[in-house]
Structure formats: C-alpha cells, structure tokens
Amino acid sequence: MELNELERIRCEKIQQMRDSGFEPYPTRTEVTSTTADAIKAFENAEKAGNPETLTAVLGGRLRAVRLMGKLAFAHIEDGSGRIQLFFRVNELGEAEMQRFKDHFDLGDFIQAGGDLVRTRTGEVSLLVRNFKMLAKAITPLPAAKDEVVDGQVVRHATLSDPETRYRQRYADLAVNQEVRQIFRTRAAVVRALRQFLDSRGFLEVETPILQPIYGGAAAKPFVTHHNQLKQDLYLRISFELYLKRLTVGGFDRVYEIGRDFRNEGVSYKHNPEFTQLEFYWAYADYLKVMEMTEEMIAYVCDSVFGTRKLTYDGVELDFNPPWQRVNLRQSLIEKANIDISLYPTAEALEEMMVSLGMKVKPGEARGKLIAQLLEEFVEPTLVQPTFMVDYPRDISPLAKNLPGDPSTVERFEGFVCGMELCNAFTELNDPLEQEKRFLEMGRDYKAGDEEQHPMDEDYLKAMSYGMPPQGGFGMGIDRLVMLLTDQKNIREVLLFPPLRERDDQ
RNA sequence: GGGCGCGUAGCUCAAUGGCAGAGCAGCGGCCUUUUAAGCCGUUGGUUGAGGGUUCGAUCCCCUCCGCGCUCACCA
Numbered sequence: 001m002e003l004n005e006l007e008r009i010r011c012e013k014i015q016q017m018r019d020s021g022f023e024p025y026p027t028r029t030e031v032t033s034t035t036a037d038a039i040k041a042f043e044n045a046e047k048a049g050n051p052e053t054l055t056a057v058l059g060g061r062l063r064a065v066r067l068m069g070k071l072a073f074a075h076i077e078d079g080s081g082r083i084q085l086f087f088r089v090n091e092l093g094e095a096e097m098q099r100f101k102d103h104f105d106l107g108d109f110i111q112a113g114g115d116l117v118r119t120r121t122g123e124v125s126l127l128v129r130n131f132k133m134l135a136k137a138i139t140p141l142p143a144a145k146d147e148v149v150d151g152q153v154v155r156h157a158t159l160s161d162p163e164t165r166y167r168q169r170y171a172d173l174a175v176n177q178e179v180r181q182i183f184r185t186r187a188a189v190v191r192a193l194r195q196f197l198d199s200r201g202f203l204e205v206e207t208p209i210l211q212p213i214y215g216g217a218a219a220k221p222f223v224t225h226h227n228q229l230k231q232d233l234y235l236r237i238s239f240e241l242y243l244k245r246l247t248v249g250g251f252d253r254v255y256e257i258g259r260d261f262r263n264e265g266v267s268y269k270h271n272p273e274f275t276q277l278e279f280y281w282a283y284a285d286y287l288k289v290m291e292m293t294e295e296m297i298a299y300v301c302d303s304v305f306g307t308r309k310l311t312y313d314g315v316e317l318d319f320n321p322p323w324q325r326v327n328l329r330q331s332l333i334e335k336a337n338i339d340i341s342l343y344p345t346a347e348a349l350e351e352m353m354v355s356l357g358m359k360v361k362p363g364e365a366r367g368k369l370i371a372q373l374l375e376e377f378v379e380p381t382l383v384q385p386t387f388m389v390d391y392p393r394d395i396s397p398l399a400k401n402l403p404g405d406p407s408t409v410e411r412f413e414g415f416v417c418g419m420e421l422c423n424a425f426t427e428l429n430d431p432l433e434q435e436k437r438f439l440e441m442g443r444d445y446k447a448g449d450e451e452q453h454p455m456d457e458d459y460l461k462a463m464s465y466g467m468p469p470q471g472g473f474g475m476g477i478d479r480l481v482m483l484l485t486d487q488k489n490i491r492e493v494l495l496f497p498p499l500r501e502r503d504d505q
Numbered sequence: 506g507g508g509c510g511c512g513u514a515g516c517u518c519a520a521u522g523g524c525a526g527a528g529c530a531g532c533g534g535c536c537u538u539u540u541a542a543g544c545c546g547u548u549g550g551u552u553g554a555g556g557g558u559u560c561g562a563u564c565c566c567c568u569c570c571g572c573g574c575u576c577a578c579c580a
Contacts, residue, residue, distance in 0.1 A: 066543095120538045265579060
C-alpha cells in the first residue's frame with residue numbers, strides 16, 4: 001500500500017498510540033446503544049423529568065471535530081445517525097484532552113462513554129468521561145462538510161467524481177448519506193415486493209444461474225465453462241423457462257428475485273448484470289397480471305414511501321391504479337399516424353419507414369420494425385405509468401395469441417418516464433405451437449453459436465406433460481428503484497457498478 | 506464501436522504558452538458551549554501516462570489509459 005503524506009502521519013500516530021499503551025484496533029467494544037437510541041432515550045427521560053441520570057457508551061465514526069482549547073466538540077456517526085460528543089477538561093483532565101487531540105482523526109471509529117446532556121445550543125450530546133479508539137483510519141475520508149442554512153443542508157466539497165465514487169463505493173457511502181439512503185430504499189423495495197408476493201401465495205424459488213441452454217429472452221449470454229463436466233455453461237438471461245417448468249410440477253404461483261446477465265452494451269438504463277423479478281401465476285392471464293402489477297407497485301409505494309405520488313426528474317408520477325392502457329396499434333396511429341395493419345408484411349412496413357427517412361436494417365422482421373416505431377414515436381411519450389398492450393407475435397415467441405388474431409399476442413409492457421419497466425404475457429402453453437414458434441425464430445435443434453438461441457427440448461418436454469394456463473411477469477428491479485429514488489442512471493442504484501480495470505502503474 | 510467533453514494537492518475547484526493557486530483536510534500555535542466554529546502561522550504537486558512543437562507546455566499537436574454525456578447495438 002503506497003502512502004501519501006496524510007496517511008504517513010496517521011501511521012505515525014498508530015505507532016505513538018502503541019508506544020503509549022493504547023491499542024488502535026481493539027478486539028472488544030463496550031458500546032451499549034446506537035446513537036439514535038441514546039438520543040431517543042434521553043428525550044424520553046426529559047419528558048419523564050429525570051434526564052440527568054442517563055449514561056451511555058456509544059460507538060461510531062468521527063465525522064467532525066471542533067477543538068476549542070479546554071473543550072472540544074465532535075460528531076460521531078453510526079448506522080442509526082449522528083450524535084455530538086462534548087469533551088471537556090473538567091471531566092477528562094489535561095492528559096486525556098491531549099490524548100484525544102494527539103491520536104484521533106476524522107474517519108476513525110471511536111467509542112465514548114459518559115452522560116447524555118443538552119448543550120447550550122440545545123443539541124443532545126454525550127458529555128464524554130472516557131473514550132477509546134475502536135479502529136484507526138489511515139486514509140482520510142474525502143472531506144465533506146454539511147452546513148445547515150435555513151433548514152437546508154448545504155454540502156461543501158463532497159466526493160462527487162463519479163469514477164472515484166463507483167470505484168471506491170465504500171468511501172462514497174461513508175461520506176454521502178443520500179447514497180446510503182438509496183440502497184436502504186432499494187432493500188425496502190425488494191422487501192415490499194417479497195411481502196406482497198408471499199401474501200398472495202407465491203412461492204419464492206431459486207433456479208439455476210449456470211445453464212446449459214439459455215433462453216426466455218433475446219440477449220447474448222455470458223459463457224463460462226465447468227471443468228469437471230467439460231461443458232460450456234451460460235449465465236442465465238432470464239428465469240422464465242425454469243419457472244414455468246415449476247408450474248408443470250405443481251407450483252401454481254412461483255417467483256424469483258435474482259440476477260440476470262446479458263452480454264450487451266451498457267447505458268443509463270442497461271447493466272450487464274441486473275436484478276429481475278419474475279413471477280408465474282397459474283390460472284391467470286395478462287389482464288389479471290396487469291391488475292396485479294398495479295397493486296404490487298402501489299403496495300411498494302405505500303410501504304416504502306407512504307405515498308403513491310413520487311417525483312422523477314421534476315415530474316410527479318402517480319402510481320395509483322389503474323395505469324393508463326394503450327393499445328399498441330392504436331398508440332402508433334395516435335403518436336405516429338401510422339396504422340400498422342395497413343402494412344401486413346415486413347417488406348411493406350420497411351418500405352414505408354424508409355420513405356419516412358428512418359434508418360432500417362434491411363430484411364428485419366415485421367415485429368422488430370414495429371418495436372423500432374414504438375421506440376421512436378411512442379415510448380418516449382409514456383411518462384405516467386402506462387401499459388402498452390398487445391404485441392406482434394413474431395417478437396414474442398413465448399406468449400399466447402390473442403384469441404382470433406394469430407399475428408398478435410397477449411402481452412403488455414409497463415412504461416414509466418419513457419423507460420420499459422416490466423414485460424408480461426399470457427404464457428403459451430401449447431407444446432406443439434411452442435415448438436413451431438421456436439423453429440420460426442430460426443432455432444436449430446443443435447446448439448449453434450452464441451448468437452443463435454438453441455432449441456430447448458427439455459422445456460418442450462416439460463410443457464408436453466401439461467402446463468397450466470398462466471400469466472407471467474418480469475420486471476427490472478434496478479429500473480424500479482431508479483424511478484422510485486429519482487435516479488437518472490442505473491449505476492446510482494448498483495452498489496458496485498462495473499468499471500473498466502485501470503491499466504496505470 | 507462513432508461523436509463530443511473531462512482528467513491539476515487527500516476532497517472540491519482556479520490558473521491558458523511565462524514562478525501551479527484557493528477553500529476544506531493536514532501540521533504548529535491561541536481559544537471552556539461549538540456545529541462549514543473562529544483567529545495566527547505552515548506543509549503539501551510526476552498537472553492521468555508517454556511522445557512531439559517551442560527558448561519555455563497544465564495550456565498547442567499526436568498516441569495511449571480512465572471517466573462522463575450521446576449515438577449505434579440491445580425478441
């Protein structure tokens with residue numbers, strides 16, 4: 001570890017501490033409560049009229065120190081919050097005051113015992129009678145000072161360089177409490193989703209991440225290799241095919257929350273690994289799933305924020321059911337003045353799009369062209385929570401046809417702020433039809449190259465035993481958290497976003 | 506992968522071809538109710554790396570590394 005000047009000074013302090021008999025990294029602590037509990041206890045004691053008897057031993061990280069000669073103020077921070085420490089020569093004596101000044105720096109974890117009091121300015125504080133180092137910090141935390149002006153917290157010179165924040169997330173978290181809050185919220189969101197699904201009789205399961213055949217979505221997989229099996233394996237790109245196998249096995253309602261991996265580009269809303277929620281609900285269809293989606297998101301809003309109206313990028317979003325529903329074909333008529341039913345073939349649609357000056361990949365499937373139109377004309381306009389309903393069959397090989405319309409499937413996607421949040425459909429459960437669809441998608445019975453999705457014969461086998469009719473659902477948790485925490489980049493809701501390894505020496 | 510931009514002290518930022526600076530942090534003092542504490546003094550730099558132009562480069566040019574935004578890719 002290469003040390004800069006500040007770090008060398010702190011290492012010398014470690015040596016000084018040891019020389020004078022103080023352990024900089026003791027094994028035990030004597031902490032009796034969190035800072036928040038101590039403050040709460042003091043306030044309760046005040047109400048009861050006997051605050052002068054309250055003592056505590058508190059632990060935390062030194063975040064601010066104000067030395068004032070014969071006294072000193074400091075703030076320590078733990079997972080529950082902050083409290084002010086009040087050091088005074090009256091209680092401690094000259095030698096202990098000096099020891100505090102000599103050995104302790106911002107960023108150190110310390111323990112302090114004493115009496116809870118209110119200082120002259122009214123802040124609940126610990127009047128320190130004894131203190132010890134819990135863990136000496138060598139590297140100074142990035143300087144961050146908060147000033148309260150008219151009730152607003154003004155931040156001075158905080159760690160803000162995104163590269164450093166992501167590479168050293170520990171420092172980012174240690175210094176930027178609003179970053180910590182995002183991940184607390186994220187945990188609360190996931191917890192609420194589990195509560196909601198559990199309460200509706202869904203069984204949480206875990207399916208393989210390493211898979212011999214990937215599927216359930218259109219994406220390039222990551223490939224890995226199992227040495228003993230002498231077999232290449234793929235990191236899953238979705239949970240879908242395994243979860244639906246479970247409905248064959250008799251689990252009528254299953255869900256999984258976990259990581260998907262897609263070997264594709266990174267953007268503000270894409271990360272190569274991301275957290276997905278999928279559930280499958282036997283005897284339901286996409287209409288029921290739509291309603292459940294609305295209720296589920298509302299439940300998350302209620303239990304995490306206590307409100308269903310949240311601001312994203314300055315816009316108030318209303319997550320109260322029901323969401324707006326727009327028919328895919330109708331939305332294109334309204335937003336782009338294009339009726340796709342007038343262009344029944346890919347060729348006709350392509351020709352029309354080219355005539356509009358759009359860049360079109362020649363020979364693209366009709367469904368893909370429609371998806372392109374949606375992205376261009378419709379999706380950016382879907383700001384309030386909206387379901388887009390009824391998708392082209394040829395981009396939805398696992399979804400069931402709309403009755404009486406062989407070119408359209410029962411599928412919806414949920415959009416908020418122009419971003420796709422979830423994707424769901426009435427699941428195709430006809431094994432012969434499913435096989436046909438796979439073949440239409442150009443799949444071979446043999447595993448081909450990475451680009452080609454191999455036929456999953458075992459999935460067809462499962463379906464051939466009889467698969468209950470069901471609605472299925474998938475949602476990107478990272479995106480949901482982005483929306484709920486007003487973050488514009490997916491990295492802000494990932495603890496350790498991927499960054500290229502640095503090549504410097 | 507393409508385009509645009511950025512990289513200067515531990516952190517946040519100045520400096521534009523002419524001695525590389527400030528605030529905070531640090532270090533040394535003063536200070537018994539502070540909270541961005543204050544006051545006096547002071548240390549700290551391979552200006553991302555390498556090459557080029559120039560009497561002289563943080564600044565101009567080239568290459569590389571990293572990051573950001575954006576476009577493309579993305580059933």
